[in-house]
Structure formats: C-alpha cells, structure tokens
Amino acid sequence: MSIPFRNFHKTLLFGIILTVLFVPQIAFADVFIPKSEYTGYYDYQGIFTVVGNVKNQNDFALIPTITISVIDTDDTKITKEFVHVPIPTMTDIPFKIKFPEIHGANPELLEAEMSYTKTDKERIPIQIIYDKTLITHDDGHVTGKIENIGNYTVYNPKVYAIVHGYEKYILDVAHNIEPIEKIEPGEILDFTIYPDPSVSEPVRFYSCFAPVDTTVIPVTAKKNGGDFDFRYDSGAWYSAAKFDESGTTMTIRGYNSYPLETYANFEFSPISGNEKFSVTLNDEPIEFIQSIDDMGFWHVAFTVEPQSQGILKISGFEKGLPPELPTIPVWVKQNADWWTTQQISDSEFLEGIDFLFEKQILSVPARETVSESQWKIPQWVQNPASWWYEEKITDEQFLNIIENLVQREIIVV
Structure with missing residues (x-):
C-alpha cells in the first residue's frame, strides 16, 4: 500500500x-x-x-x-x-x-x-x-x-x-x-x-x-462550542464535517467519482500534541499514516479506492479547541540556541532560516535563492539569535532583523 x-x-x-x-x-x-x-x-x-x-x-x-x-x-x-x-x-x-x-x-x-x-x-x-x-x-x-x-x-x-x-x-x-x-x-x-x-x-x-504546490482545501466544523479549522488535500471530495458532542470524533462524507485510486491527507492543529487517531470508512477500519510536519501540524493520510464513497470517521481528537500556534516553529528557535552554543553548524542554522522563507514567514523582495554551498552568515548574528531564544526580543523583532540582513546580503541563504 x-x-x-x-x-x-x-x-x-x-x-x-x-x-x-x-x-x-x-x-x-x-x-x-x-x-x-x-x-x-x-x-x-x-x-x-x-x-x-x-x-x-x-x-x-x-x-x-x-x-x-x-x-x-x-x-x-x-x-x-x-x-x-x-x-x-x-x-x-x-x-x-x-x-x-x-x-x-x-x-x-x-x-x-x-x-x-x-x-x-x-x-x-x-x-x-x-x-x-x-x-x-x-x-x-x-x-x-x-x-x-x-x-x-x-x-x-x-x-x-x-x-x-x-x-x-x-x-x-x-x-x-x-x-x-x-x-x-x-x-x-x-x-x-x-x-x-x-x-x-x-x-x-x-x-x-x-x-x-499549495492545493489544500480549508474546512470549518463546530467543536466544543467553537470553530475548529482544518484542511485537507485529496483527489476525492469531502463535505459535511461534524464533531460528536464530546468533540473527540469527527465524521465527514467523502467520495471519489474517478476510475483511479487517489489519496487523502488531512491536516489538524494539535490540542495536546499527544493525539492518537483512528480512522474508519463506513465503520470499517482503514490503513492510514499519522505524522507531524515541520510546522507542528498533525497529518492523517490514506489511499482512496476508485469510484468509492462513504462516511469517514476520524477519532482521537482531544476535547476543546487548539491553542494558537507560534508563527515560528519551535525547532527553528531551538536551532538558534544550538547555533549560538556551537552545537550545530552555520548551514544547519540557516536551514531553519531558509525554511521560514519557504513558508513565507519571512519575505524579502527580489531575493535570489542560491545553492546551500553559497550560504553565509556572520558570527555576530549569534547575539540577536541568543537574545531571541532567551526571549529578550520578540519573534517579530528577530524576523525583522533577519529580513533586513538578508535584504542587505549580509546573510545569504
């Protein structure tokens, strides 16, 4: 499979x-x-x-x-x-x-x-x-x-x-x-x-x-008295998402009208971060993969049979609504600490900065991407990176510093 x-x-x-x-x-x-x-x-x-x-x-x-x-x-x-x-x-x-x-x-x-x-x-x-x-x-x-x-x-x-x-x-x-x-x-x-x-x-x-390269469909369903926003990407179509009274199980109607096997990938914000999902189609268990992406979102992915339809049920949600996730993933901030304490290399730290550009969290007009072998960053940037990790400056202030340095080509990534 x-x-x-x-x-x-x-x-x-x-x-x-x-x-x-x-x-x-x-x-x-x-x-x-x-x-x-x-x-x-x-x-x-x-x-x-x-x-x-x-x-x-x-x-x-x-x-x-x-x-x-x-x-x-x-x-x-x-x-x-x-x-x-x-x-x-x-x-x-x-x-x-x-x-x-x-x-x-x-x-x-x-x-x-x-x-x-x-x-x-x-x-x-x-x-x-x-x-x-x-x-x-x-x-x-x-x-x-x-x-x-x-x-x-x-x-x-x-x-x-x-x-x-x-x-x-x-x-x-x-x-x-x-x-x-x-x-x-x-x-x-x-x-x-x-x-x-x-x-x-x-x-x-x-x-x-x-x-x-960004074809995800946003969906909103009522959950524990509020709006639960999630997304999916699929060759099939899904509608009528609904949570049960406890807010731990979601049902959604899906169908694949095409004569080809396709896929579905649902993306959910974490509530506790310890969710363990189970998936059924028309009350029969199906094989799926649960994973977490670089931004901290859960993914539930599975194949969809040709010309099939039914009620998909995803269980394992925590009660309540997700907390607001930080703009910058935790692992990028952790990398800043490791870089300033010389536990990782310049290129490993810049991988996180490049990730922020890829996800449009950072943006610089007319930035030319270069190969990883040409990346560079002066060591004095460790000071603001350390301040950021220690929360002496905010995420927004750190992003502004990096954007300015990239635009002036002091940092090349």
Whole structure:
C-alpha cells in the first residue's frame, strides 16, 4: 500500500500579510474571474459544484479570498467564502468548490466577489510540455508530461486545467488524480486528468494548465462550542464535517467519482500534541499514516479506492479547541540556541532560516535563492539569535532583523 505525502511541505494559511486590498471584481482588471470561465453544475454525486479561473495580472503575487453565492430554487441563498492558493504574478489558477446544500433544479449562480492580500510567491519551476505527448482522449481525459525546469525539488505538485466543450465554453475544472510525491530538477513525469464523470458533453480541449504546490482545501466544523479549522488535500471530495458532542470524533462524507485510486491527507492543529487517531470508512477500519510536519501540524493520510464513497470517521481528537500556534516553529528557535552554543553548524542554522522563507514567514523582495554551498552568515548574528531564544526580543523583532540582513546580503541563504 502506497501512502503519499510522507513529506508534506505545504502551507496556505501561514505568512506575514503586509497589505490588504479589497478589490471589486468588476472595477479592476488586474485580478478577476472571467465570466466565460465561471459556471456551476451538478456533479456525478448530485452535488452542485462551482468552478472558475482566477487571473492575476498584477506585478505582484497575491492570495485571493473568494465569496460565492448560489440561490436555490426556493430562493434560499447559500454563501461560501474560501481562501484560494497563492497566485504568482501573471498567472491563472482555477478553483472548484462544492455546495451540498443546494438541491433545486435550476439554482442561480451569482457573480463572485473577491478580495486579496499581497504575498511573496514565485512561480513553481514546473512547465507543461506542449508537444504530441499532450493528448485529449476520446473518453474526455487528458494525458501529458510535466518537467521541473528549476534547481530545487518540488513536493506534492498538482496540475489543474479547465475542461472545455463544444456547446459550453467551460465544462469543469479538474486536476491530476494520481499523486505526484515529488519532482526533481530536470525530471519529466507523466500526469493524467479526468473531468467529473457527470460531464456528458464531449470534451473539446483543455486549457489554463496550472501547476501548483499549495492545493489544500480549508474546512470549518463546530467543536466544543467553537470553530475548529482544518484542511485537507485529496483527489476525492469531502463535505459535511461534524464533531460528536464530546468533540473527540469527527465524521465527514467523502467520495471519489474517478476510475483511479487517489489519496487523502488531512491536516489538524494539535490540542495536546499527544493525539492518537483512528480512522474508519463506513465503520470499517482503514490503513492510514499519522505524522507531524515541520510546522507542528498533525497529518492523517490514506489511499482512496476508485469510484468509492462513504462516511469517514476520524477519532482521537482531544476535547476543546487548539491553542494558537507560534508563527515560528519551535525547532527553528531551538536551532538558534544550538547555533549560538556551537552545537550545530552555520548551514544547519540557516536551514531553519531558509525554511521560514519557504513558508513565507519571512519575505524579502527580489531575493535570489542560491545553492546551500553559497550560504553565509556572520558570527555576530549569534547575539540577536541568543537574545531571541532567551526571549529578550520578540519573534517579530528577530524576523525583522533577519529580513533586513538578508535584504542587505549580509546573510545569504
């Protein structure tokens, strides 16, 4: 049994937000969802699904917050807001969101509303190979190849694309179902994308191929009188998350409508840090892997059988709600102490600093990444690192010092 995401290196919700700009969709053409690339339909499982494509034509990267409203046949209005993945400059990235609450024959999809925050996000160094290997097959699925043209490994990439028909301009937004755990520099890998099985109109072509590395779906469920926020990444879809009265067991409905085995990876904030989870599907135990990532979040990962559905039950949560996690992982702060006391090398300490840049906890405009062999840090930086570990200066003050030194190229990482 192969479980993906042993090295789950994604983060969506962590970063330092510098400026918040609220942008009406119609008034500005720099970030928008084209009307021709925005639609709703009932999927294979009868769930109303909204798909669209966000175009960022700014000279900076951004994280959109999208608000979508649907009016059901009985005039009930259902509104959902979600945070999209970071979108680099001059890039399109599609999205898909489910509305299981909608049941009418002719629901009305209202125009999307959007705001965004600026962020630091370079395009991931993955490109689609546009040659004879990119084939749209008679049954509507597409196969092709991607290449890592950069100088670093990309973990858990996905390829999104818009599915077009003959009569309807957009039929679906789809992505590769089989996981890609990582792609090394210069490596070429295959991918396969299937539209939702509900698509009955012949597929004409695929467009807006978008390789991404941060495709996690945020979910909120009520738990012990408050909101419990978590995320998942999967080729399957999950909805209607609900905790029991004790707050220790969560149920969520899931389904995989595709003819391929896929995966699911749930990310939870720790409450005590001693949680031990168990997982069942339709009350039958399933194999899974529980792990903890560099940011201190729990992950529960397992495979999902082709064309399967059912009620997933995850038990083992502690009662109550998670405490607020620190912006900087504890291990990075511990590294500061070890470095100042000469227990680890310069490069080992800088690995933690590089991690903060990767997770967008630190950001410097136009920073050029260099190979690890070129990293450098003067020894006098041990003073502020020691002050930080001893809590003589705050996290924010330490981050400001490091950002300033990297921007002035006193520290190179």
